[in-house]
Amino acid sequence: MNGSGFVRAVALAERSLLGADLSVDVAHLASAYLGGMSLASLAAAGGIGEHRGGALREAATAFGWHRAPHCPQLF
Numbered sequence: 001m002n003g004s005g006f007v008r009a010v011a012l013a014e015r016s017l018l019g020a021d022l023s024v025d026v027a028h029l030a031s032a033y034l035g036g037m038s039l040a041s042l043a044a045a046g047g048i049g050e051h052r053g054g055a056l057r058e059a060a061t062a063f064g065w066h067r068a069p070h071c072p073q074l075f
Contacts, residue, residue: 021055024048035069 024032024039028047031037039060042048050056 019051021052022048022050022059032063035065035067039063 024042025047028037028042032039032042039048039056043050043056048056
């Protein structure tokens with residue numbers, strides 16, 4: 001921890017030779033990220049391919065949130 005109260009962490013990303021756990025196009029990924037649709041709903045509609053059992057459940061947990069998206073600003 002540094003003096004500002006934040007923990008500094010270093011992350012490393014490397015190319016993997018393993019296959020993908022999920023196949024998701026960018027539109028479905030954006031919808032899940034912004035919270036408009038759940039990954040389970042998108043998968044049921046055929047928008048996500050699960051290549052490893054349990055991968056969809058894990059991703060849905062990571063992207064899940066108990067509140068629906070809301071923007072209080074009027075344009």
